[in-house]
Amino acid sequence: MTFQLARRAERMNPSIIREILKVTERPGVISLAGGLPSPDTFPVEAMREAAQRVLRDSPREALQYAASEGYGPLREWVAASLNAHGLQVDASQVLITTGSQQGLDLAGKVLIDAGSRVAVESPTYLGALQAFAPYEPEFVSIACDDDGPLPDALDAAKGARFFYALPNFQNPSGRCMSEARRAALMAKAQALDLPVIEDNPYGDLWFDAPPPAPLASRWSEGTVYLGSFSKVLAPGLRLGYVVAPKALCPKLLQAKQAADLHTPSFNQRVVYEVIRDGFLRDHVPTIRARYKQRRDAMRAALERHMPAGCRWAVPSGGMFFWIELPAGSDAMALLPKAVERGMAFVPGAAFYADHPRLDTLRLSFVTVPPELIEQGIAALAQTLKEHG
Amino acid sequence: MTFQLARRAERMNPSIIREILKVTERPGVISLAGGLPSPDTFPVEAMREAAQRVLRDSPREALQYAASEGYGPLREWVAASLNAHGLQVDASQVLITTGSQQGLDLAGKVLIDAGSRVAVESPTYLGALQAFAPYEPEFVSIACDDDGPLPDALDAAKGARFFYALPNFQNPSGRCMSEARRAALMAKAQALDLPVIEDNPYGDLWFDAPPPAPLASRWSEGTVYLGSFSKVLAPGLRLGYVVAPKALCPKLLQAKQAADLHTPSFNQRVVYEVIRDGFLRDHVPTIRARYKQRRDAMRAALERHMPAGCRWAVPSGGMFFWIELPAGSDAMALLPKAVERGMAFVPGAAFYADHPRLDTLRLSFVTVPPELIEQGIAALAQTLKEHG
Numbered sequence: 001m002t003f004q005l006a007r008r009a010e011r012m013n014p015s016i017i018r019e020i021l022k023v024t025e026r027p028g029v030i031s032l033a034g035g036l037p038s039p040d041t042f043p044v045e046a047m048r049e050a051a052q053r054v055l056r057d058s059p060r061e062a063l064q065y066a067a068s069e070g071y072g073p074l075r076e077w078v079a080a081s082l083n084a085h086g087l088q089v090d091a092s093q094v095l096i097t098t099g100s101q102q103g104l105d106l107a108g109k110v111l112i113d114a115g116s117r118v119a120v121e122s123p124t125y126l127g128a129l130q131a132f133a134p135y136e137p138e139f140v141s142i143a144c145d146d147d148g149p150l151p152d153a154l155d156a157a158k159g160a161r162f163f164y165a166l167p168n169f170q171n172p173s174g175r176c177m178s179e180a181r182r183a184a185l186m187a188k189a190q191a192l193d194l195p196v197i198e199d200n201p202y203g204d205l206w207f208d209a210p211p212p213a214p215l216a217s218r219w220s221e222g223t224v225y226l227g228s229f230s231k232v233l234a235p236g237l238r239l240g241y242v243v244a245p246k247a248l249c250p251k252l253l254q255a256k257q258a259a260d261l262h263t264p265s266f267n268q269r270v271v272y273e274v275i276r277d278g279f280l281r282d283h284v285p286t287i288r289a290r291y292k293q294r295r296d297a298m299r300a301a302l303e304r305h306m307p308a309g310c311r312w313a314v315p316s317g318g319m320f321f322w323i324e325l326p327a328g329s330d331a332m333a334l335l336p337k338a339v340e341r342g343m344a345f346v347p348g349a350a351f352y353a354d355h356p357r358l359d360t361l362r363l364s365f366v367t368v369p370p371e372l373i374e375q376g377i378a379a380l381a382q383t384l385k386e387h388g
Numbered sequence: 389m390t391f392q393l394a395r396r397a398e399r400m401n402p403s404i405i406r407e408i409l410k411v412t413e414r415p416g417v418i419s420l421a422g423g424l425p426s427p428d429t430f431p432v433e434a435m436r437e438a439a440q441r442v443l444r445d446s447p448r449e450a451l452q453y454a455a456s457e458g459y460g461p462l463r464e465w466v467a468a469s470l471n472a473h474g475l476q477v478d479a480s481q482v483l484i485t486t487g488s489q490q491g492l493d494l495a496g497k498v499l500i501d502a503g504s505r506v507a508v509e510s511p512t513y514l515g516a517l518q519a520f521a522p523y524e525p526e527f528v529s530i531a532c533d534d535d536g537p538l539p540d541a542l543d544a545a546k547g548a549r550f551f552y553a554l555p556n557f558q559n560p561s562g563r564c565m566s567e568a569r570r571a572a573l574m575a576k577a578q579a580l581d582l583p584v585i586e587d588n589p590y591g592d593l594w595f596d597a598p599p600p601a602p603l604a605s606r607w608s609e610g611t612v613y614l615g616s617f618s619k620v621l622a623p624g625l626r627l628g629y630v631v632a633p634k635a636l637c638p639k640l641l642q643a644k645q646a647a648d649l650h651t652p653s654f655n656q657r658v659v660y661e662v663i664r665d666g667f668l669r670d671h672v673p674t675i676r677a678r679y680k681q682r683r684d685a686m687r688a689a690l691e692r693h694m695p696a697g698c699r700w701a702v703p704s705g706g707m708f709f710w711i712e713l714p715a716g717s718d719a720m721a722l723l724p725k726a727v728e729r730g731m732a733f734v735p736g737a738a739f740y741a742d743h744p745r746l747d748t749l750r751l752s753f754v755t756v757p758p759e760l761i762e763q764g765i766a767a768l769a770q771t772l773k774e775h776g
Contacts (some may be wrong), residue, residue, distance in 0.1 A: 001633070001635040001636065002581060002583050002609055002633070003499060003550070003583050003610075003612075003636050004549060004699060005497070005498060005499065005550075006497070006498060006500055006501045006504070006523070006549075007497050007501050008497070008501075009497075009639045009642075009643075011396060012639060012642035012643060012646065014638070014641075014642060015645060018456075018645070034453075036452060036453055037452075037454055039447075039451065040449035042447060042452075044447040044451070045441055047451070048440065048442055048443045050442075051436075051439040052436065052439075052440070053444065055432055055435060055436045055439065056436075059427075059430060059432040059435075060427035060430065061624075062624055063427065063428055063430045063432070063435070063622035063623070063624040063625065064424060064425075064430075064622070064623060064624050065424055065618075065623045065624065066624060068406075078506045097648075098486050098626075098648040098651075098652075099648050099649055101646075101647070101648050102647060102648040105646060105648070109394070109396065109397075109522060110393060110394060110397050110400075111391060111392070111393065111394055112394055113394045113395050113396075114502075116394070123480045127646075127649070128644045130642075130645065131646045131647075133646070134497060134643065134646060135394070142606050158543065161391075161392060161394075162391070171697075185399055190516070193390060195390050195391050196752070201686075218752075219469075221390055221392075223391040224391075224478045226681055228770070230453075234451035234452070235452060235453045236449075236450055236451040236452050236453065236454060236652060236653035237451065237652055237654055238648060238650070238651070238652040245389070245390070245391070247389040247391070248391050250402070251393060251397045251400060253402075254397075254400035254401060254402060254518075255397075255400060255522065257403060257406070257518065258400065258489075258493060258515075258519045258521070258522060259489070259490060259519075259647065260485075260486040260487050260489050260490040260493070260516045260648075261487055261515070261626070262626070263486075263487045263626070264486075264624060264626040264652060264655055265624035266624050266625055266655070267652055267654070267655065269719075277681075280412060322744070345754065353708045362743040
């Protein structure tokens with residue numbers, strides 16, 4: 001090849017999930033693999049009306065170049081919404097991003113040097129590993145229990161550039177950090193002077209009670225907070241945001257400008273039109289109710305079908321069950337057998353920065369309806385009984 | 389600050405243009421500074437109809453996560469459109485990006501190591517310098533004349549990772565490379581085994597005759613081609629594309645996935661709906677006619693008002709005049725005086741990777757109507773006469 005690749009390109013790899021989805025996306029396969037929100041929850045009519053209003057009332061602004069920071073009223077909305085959840089931020093700290101994936105990329109770009117240490121949960125979100133990896137960090141995996149990362153395990157991350165944490169209904173484990181764990185973890189992080197990147201795509205999708213206050217509310221100067229409209233409106237709009245301590249905002253903004261100038265002004269205005277008068281207050285509960293019903297369907301199916309030796313916690317929100325198979329199992333080897341039986345999952349190994357646990361897998365309960373969840377779990381259980 | 393910045397953050401700076409625009413965007417100032425397309429050219433009605441159709445016919449697909457490569461039919465359209473201009477590519481080589489600024493970022497991410505040499509024209513597009521700089525290259529400025537980069541000057545770039553070129557109505561200089569220059573330049577690049585990144589946001593905006601065939605048509609294996617819908621439809625949609633040799637596509641795709649997962653599916657489908665049946669065939673000529681009229685208005689105003697010792701070439705397309713002031717002038721020092729007189733421009737120094745020419749400035753002729761162009765140039769000329 002004429003082109004010489006940068007060294008960092010070696011750290012870029014095709015997403016394992018993506019490759020799996022290609023194999024499993026054939027007709028007749030019930031996919032519990034992908035993390036796709038249910039399209040039944042997309043507010044199509046509200047979007048249609050909002051798009052009409054924006055193109056009628058402010059077409060020139062919506063279709064023109066715009067400020068890299070994002071659309072002012074949307075930034076105000078985000079700040080107000082976070083302040084209602086215990087943060088204390090103003091709109092000048094809000095940077096609108098092209099999905100919260102871009103927030104991960106910008107944070108990595110601004111904070112990671114080659115060889116920097118970056119601490120992550122174990123397991124953690126695959127997309128974050130992919131966003132950070134091109135900046136050539138050394139990942140430090142932080143041990144976790146069912147309640148989240150173990151505060152004392154953070155000692156191993158002393159001197160790292162940051163600790164990346166997903167406190168609410170984590171992808172992939174589904175776990176939600178308790179109030180006590182949050183307090184202990186953030187006290188430890190602050191004592192170590194270890195900055196935190198808090199990623200919260202799922203926090204609104206609680207089933208019984210809202211999760212405790214964000215990590216950022218406990219150490220605002222040391223925490224960057226990432227949020228998204230993908231799970232409460234629709235992911236195809238690619239709309240997320242980063243909220244950062246004021247000292248860090250200028251560099252994040254410069255990185256944003258270099259990356260794509262600004263997030264589409266049209267999309268920002270359409271979403272603001274949808275949400276400005278309280279739409280989410282009524283809409284999000286309908287998503288919660290739908291997902292809770294599917295969570296219950298998957299819980300019942302797991303209890304009904306799964307063979308002895310499998311372990312899972314019941315998530316209290318979000319989109320995922322995390323299954324621990326009997327010791328010695330290899331979920332990657334099981335996947336083709338499961339697909340033959342008509343279902344797909346994501347092997348858990350993809351979600352580890354190092355020391356992957358082969359005996360784990362992730363199931364999404366939101367993409368397919370309850371009757372298919374039942375069939376899919378039955379097929380998984382059969383596969384485990386035959387090949388597990 | 390708790391956060392430790394990556395070394396590359398030192399290479400990020402606020403855009404000088406952006407800072408200038410902040411100062412000059414006050415009521416009463418005629419801005420010939422910004423590179424904003426005229427909003428009169430935005431096809432608002434076609435966009436409105438397309439948005440309706442997309443949200444009626446395929447809302448679930450338009451609002452859901454989608455492939456990182458981009459929307460298939462749009463990729464096919466781009467490939468067909470480029471093949472009609474002399475390239476030979478297929479849709480698998482087309483990556484849809486969040487504006488062509490993202491194409492610059494992805495190319496930099498995949499190809500530049502710290503200390504790599506990267507060759508650029510002199511002057512060159514500021515946004516490209518900003519996109520590449522965080523990857524810590526050493527820039528090599530290639531000498532140019534009115535016809536574009538001098539082929540023999542490329543010798544200085546031997547061993548560089550790539551040469552970044554804007555052959556058509558370059559931002560900021562307005563110049564368009566002749567057929568002969570393209571042939572000589574690409575022969576030289578290929579002889580040096582020096583890859584080329586060809587950026588073509590303005591190629592469709594020709595006034596008298598279409599520009600010669602793309603650089604990529606002369607050395608397809610060695611050229612990455614960037615295109616955009618910003619200047620022929622609307623920039624607020626943030627829709628561009630990268631077309632790369634097949635060997636390079638997987639790494640660009642992985643970089644794209646890590647950067648923002650995918651470009652908004654809604655926007656891709658809306659734009660495809662607008663353009664699929666030949667809309668641009670009738671629409672782009674109306675933009676050309678409008679911009680040609682404004683180019684003529686600025687040419688006439690420059691000839692009428694500008695003091696002796698100023699030099700400019702008349703651009704045959706695009707959006708910009710590039711003015712060389714009498715030797716010893718300092719356009720940056722003149723700017724506040726011009727703003728006092730009610731007009732704004734961009735000092736040319738911003739567009740150089742090194743050895744900035746202080747005696748240059750850029751004027752956009754597309755954002756304001758002819759009567760304001762006349763007033764703005766008169767104010768500039770007065771400023772030069774008083775302070776030049």
